[in-house]
Amino acid sequence: MSLVLKFSLFFFFLLLNISNSFSAEKQEKLLKQSWSFDGFFGKFDRASLQRGYQVYTEVCSSCHSMNLLSYRNLSEAGGPSFSEEEVKAIASKVEVLDGPNDKGEMFRRPGKPSDKFTSPFPNEKAARAANGGAYPPDMSVLVKARAGGPDYIYSILMGYDDKPPKGIKLEDGVYYNKYMPGNKIKMAQPLNKDSVNYSDGTLATQEQLAKDVVTFLTWASEPHLEARKRIGFKTVFYLLILTVLVYLVKKKIWLSVEPKV
Amino acid sequence: MSENNNNPDKKNRRDFLTVATTAVGVVGVGTAVWPVINQMNPDSSVKALASIEVDLSKIKEGQEITVLWRGKPVFIKRRTKEEITNAEKVDLKELKDPQPDNKRVKKSEWLVLVGVCTHLGCVPISGKGDYGGWFCPCHGSHYDSSGRIRKGPAPTNLEVPTYEFVGDSKIKLG
Amino acid sequence: MSGKDSDLNSNNIKPVHTNKVGGSPFKGVVGWIDNRLPIIRMFKYEYLDFQVPKNLSYLWSLGGILMICLIFLIVTGLVLGMHYKPSSTEAFISVEKIMRDVNYGWLLRYAHMNFASFFFIAVYIHIFRGLYYGSYKEPRQLMWLIGIVIFFMMMATAFLGYTLPWGQMSYWGATVITNLFSAVPLVGKAIVTWLWGDYSVGDSTLNRFYVLHWLLAFGILGVVIFHVIALHIVGSNNPSGIEPADTRDTVSFAPFTTSKDLFAMLIFLLAFVLITMYAPNYLGHPDNYIPADPLVTPAHIVPEWYFLPFYAILRSIPDKLLGVIAMVSSIAVLGLLPWLDLSKVRSSVFRPIWKQFVFLFVLDFFILMYVGGMPAEGIYVLIARVGTVYWFLFFLVIAPLVSLTEKTLPMPNSIHEYEDWKKQGRIKTFKIF
Numbered sequence: 028m029s030l031v032l033k034f035s036l037f038f039f040f041l042l043l044n045i046s047n048s049f050s051a052e053k054q055e056k057l058l059k060q061s062w063s064f065d066g067f068f069g070k071f072d073r074a075s076l077q078r079g080y081q082v083y084t085e086v087c088s089s090c091h092s093m094n095l096l097s098y099r100n101l102s103e104a105g106g107p108s109f110s111e112e113e114v115k116a117i118a119s120k121v122e123v124l125d126g127p128n129d130k131g132e133m134f135r136r137p138g139k140p141s142d143k144f145t146s147p148f149p150n151e152k153a154a155r156a157a158n159g160g161a162y163p164p165d166m167s168v169l170v171k172a173r174a175g176g177p178d179y180i181y182s183i184l185m186g187y188d189d190k191p192p193k194g195i196k197l198e199d200g201v202y203y204n205k206y207m208p209g210n211k212i213k214m215a216q217p218l219n220k221d222s223v224n225y226s227d228g229t230l231a232t233q234e235q236l237a238k239d240v241v242t243f244l245t246w247a248s249e250p251h252l253e254a255r256k257r258i259g260f261k262t263v264f265y266l267l268i269l270t271v272l273v274y275l276v277k278k279k280i281w282l283s284v285e286p287k288v
Numbered sequence: 289m290s291e292n293n294n295n296p297d298k299k300n301r302r303d304f305l306t307v308a309t310t311a312v313g314v315v316g317v318g319t320a321v322w323p324v325i326n327q328m329n330p331d332s333s334v335k336a337l338a339s340i341e342v343d344l345s346k347i348k349e350g351q352e353i354t355v356l357w358r359g360k361p362v363f364i365k366r367r368t369k370e371e372i373t374n375a376e377k378v379d380l381k382e383l384k385d386p387q388p389d390n391k392r393v394k395k396s397e398w399l400v401l402v403g404v405c406t407h408l409g410c411v412p413i414s415g416k417g418d419y420g421g422w423f424c425p426c427h428g429s430h431y432d433s434s435g436r437i438r439k440g441p442a443p444t445n446l447e448v449p450t451y452e453f454v455g456d457s458k459i460k461l462g
Numbered sequence: 463m464s465g466k467d468s469d470l471n472s473n474n475i476k477p478v479h480t481n482k483v484g485g486s487p488f489k490g491v492v493g494w495i496d497n498r499l500p501i502i503r504m505f506k507y508e509y510l511d512f513q514v515p516k517n518l519s520y521l522w523s524l525g526g527i528l529m530i531c532l533i534f535l536i537v538t539g540l541v542l543g544m545h546y547k548p549s550s551t552e553a554f555i556s557v558e559k560i561m562r563d564v565n566y567g568w569l570l571r572y573a574h575m576n577f578a579s580f581f582f583i584a585v586y587i588h589i590f591r592g593l594y595y596g597s598y599k600e601p602r603q604l605m606w607l608i609g610i611v612i613f614f615m616m617m618a619t620a621f622l623g624y625t626l627p628w629g630q631m632s633y634w635g636a637t638v639i640t641n642l643f644s645a646v647p648l649v650g651k652a653i654v655t656w657l658w659g660d661y662s663v664g665d666s667t668l669n670r671f672y673v674l675h676w677l678l679a680f681g682i683l684g685v686v687i688f689h690v691i692a693l694h695i696v697g698s699n700n701p702s703g704i705e706p707a708d709t710r711d712t713v714s715f716a717p718f719t720t721s722k723d724l725f726a727m728l729i730f731l732l733a734f735v736l737i738t739m740y741a742p743n744y745l746g747h748p749d750n751y752i753p754a755d756p757l758v759t760p761a762h763i764v765p766e767w768y769f770l771p772f773y774a775i776l777r778s779i780p781d782k783l784l785g786v787i788a789m790v791s792s793i794a795v796l797g798l799l800p801w802l803d804l805s806k807v808r809s810s811v812f813r814p815i816w817k818q819f820v821f822l823f824v825l826d827f828f829i830l831m832y833v834g835g836m837p838a839e840g841i842y843v844l845i846a847r848v849g850t851v852y853w854f855l856f857f858l859v860i861a862p863l864v865s866l867t868e869k870t871l872p873m874p875n876s877i878h879e880y881e882d883w884k885k886q887g888r889i890k891t892f893k894i895f
Contacts, residue, residue: 067740095558099336141336171743172751251568259739265316266735270728272309277721279305284516284713323566327541331563
């Protein structure tokens with residue numbers, strides 16, 4: 028093996044190491060799941076996305092906003108694939124502040140697909156005040172904002188334990204979580220068996236709920252994941268062909284300089 | 289000018305392999321350019337606002353409202369009987385851009401127009417001009433009560449946007 | 463005046479040639495244009511007929527690859543600029559709007575992000591190639607210096623660009639790096655406030671960083687043109703380090719070098735596409751998807767990977783001012799190399815001792831990169847210090863010392879002889895493909 032090759036390999040493993048080092052202190056190993064959206068041809072599981080949206084609205088959304096998403100996103104390609112009618116119905120259930128009208132007053136109206144997801148709190152201060160000083164982070168890009176991504180969120184959801192190990196003292200309104208850095212979290216265990224009633228008959232176990240909502244959140248932070256992987260595959264395929272062709276052309280051109288022995 | 293002696297067989301460089309490679313390369317470059325061009329088209333949040341619903345129930349006969357749609361004014365006029373008959377009886381031969389009135393409305397009472405002069409994009413003024421319709425102050429184009437160009441430099445009639453009635457007194461623009 | 467008359471009578475009168483039309487090697491319309499605007503023949507002479515050593519390895523394709531990177535970065539940057547809003551309240555949201563709503567916005571942004579990283583991968587290989595084959599030596603010193611200027615500008619541009627998404631790492635990276643200037647004695651604080659336009663990194667800072675990011679990007683393009691003009695005067699170095707003498711040693715740029723470079727570019731693009739499309743955030747940091755928060759510093763601040771070696775040098779020195787000086791001089795010292803390395807032999811192929819130190823230097827670079835990404839404590843500090851010492855030792859002591867004492871290997875007289883020696887196994891080289 029040539030030296031440069033060795034070096035580049037070394038370099039690669041270093042990068043791997045460095046990015047691992049970001050996840051800070053010695054931590055519990057995350058619960059690795061096999062996600063439908065992993066891999067070269069990964070796609071979101073539509074039914075899981077729809078169920079995940081249900082979990083978000085019925086559980087998470089009472090504290091966590093998703094400011095960057097609009098209701099229309101729910102029917103866009105590569106997403107949960109709700110029909111446009113369903114999205115209209117979903118949006119019309121929320122109240123949106125609009126205005127000012129001709130009289131100069133703000134007014135409330137039913138939501139439209141083009142509206143952003145409504146937030147549980149008017150601003151960050153209000154959110155902190157209602158949650159004992161902790162700010163429930165906006166969930167729009169949460170999966171991309173955490174080292175470990177989907178596995179990390181899943182692990183947090185599954186990492187609660189009523190009986191913390193000895194030596195860990197929990198203040199009021201603080202819970203023990205195996206995977207949270209520092210092991211303390213201000214969010215009570217959000218998902219329990221049957222927290223949500225699935226209409227499609229799927230058993231709402233804690234694992235299932237967590238898996239569905241993480242799928243949904245992954246889509247929310249990366250809505251074009253499917254297009255990216257699809258275009259990526261085509262591009263790689265194309266480049267391979269072109270590279271081979273160019274290599275042959277190059278060989279032919281260089282024949283006059285480097286004749287075959 | 290290449291005095292390169294490494295390179296004796298110049299004549300059939302453009303053989304099949306080279307041509308094929310070039311063709312594949314050109315296709316790739318063309319495809320790669322598309323995202324760079326398409327990014328300038330309206331994005332999906334703009335497209336989501338591309339259709340709006342307008343309530344007509346409060347407009348009285350002879351009244352006109354202006355609503356903002358896709359960043360442009362849209363005139364919605366509830367025409368009087370007289371205006372309708374005037375618009376309908378015009379001889380098409382007189383018109384620069386011949387179009388019968390019934391082709392420009394869905395219900396003859398309601399005239400919906402994009403309020404942008406087809407000359408150079410100014411907003412015409414309602415109730416002015418020689419033909420009982422609109423008058424563009426920029427370069428003096430006169431439109432009749434069907435929004436058709438009658439006099440002045442504008443080449444075509446005021447545009448009728450795509451719209452449909454949803455219910456008796458509500459329209460959806462776009 | 464009498465002076466004028468005497469001028470006319472004297473020998474000072476010379477014919478002038480303000481009209482230089484003519485001399486084109488082309489005929490017809492092309493010739494007509496070329497006679498009046500000689501860019502067509504310039505292109506022909508400099509990019510078609512230009513003679514290039516025929517023994518260049520693929521390491522010499524990095525120049526072309528870097529050019530492609532720069533052009534792609536400018537194009538994607540240009541279109542991102544059509545949607546991005548440089549204000550502290552809108553920046554993060556506008557980037558997310560690009561990622562979500564703009565047609566192919568996600569592709570353009572991920573491409574821009576990762577091209578920046580790949581630009582640095584390519585530039586590091588490019589620099590190490592120059593180091594190994596002595597491309598900084600007579601007559602290429604100025605080209606080497608221009609290259610270092612480009613590298614400095616690249617670092618500044620990358621830093622400014624990383625601020626723009628206004629995430630946590632953007633904000634705190636900007637805070638930490640701008641605070642480096644506070645190490646300047648007496649006026650440090652004033653400089654930092656001036657840079658910020660505020661009492662902390664804020665809205666004004668972001669807005670000017672955006673403008674400067676653009677300015678420097680085009681600045682790089684300008685200096686790159688100087689780099690290339692210089693290259694076309696001094697010619698390419700080559701693995702043997704021997705100047706080409708006749709056409710047995712060279713090939714013409716097109717189609718030989720172009721076809722070879724094109725192949726290398728495609729391999730490079732393939733790697734780029736794989737990262738961009740399947741692990742677009744791999745080279746980034748998750749914290750930058752958290753909107754900037756002036757009240758909370760992330761637990762573990764790290765710059766982008768390409769700054770890590772220099773970040774390690776900065777942290778390895780316990781004094782603020784000296785740390786900053788060390789970091790800046792760790793790059794600037796590269797500029798002294800043409801005058802510190804006194805060996806007449808360019809290529810490390812013929813320099814058995816120097817070669818070892820160059821490899822060690824490359825290794826040192828990666829080690830510093832590694833510790834730069836680690837917390838500044840315990841063993842990592844020690845490693846960083848050793849690495850920093852070697853870094854400076856390499857340039858300031860090892861280079862002159864080795865060049866004066868080393869016994870170089872016997873060299874062939876020409877490039878074509880070098881190629882023959884290689885075939886006979888008299889020269890040990892390494893190949894990457």
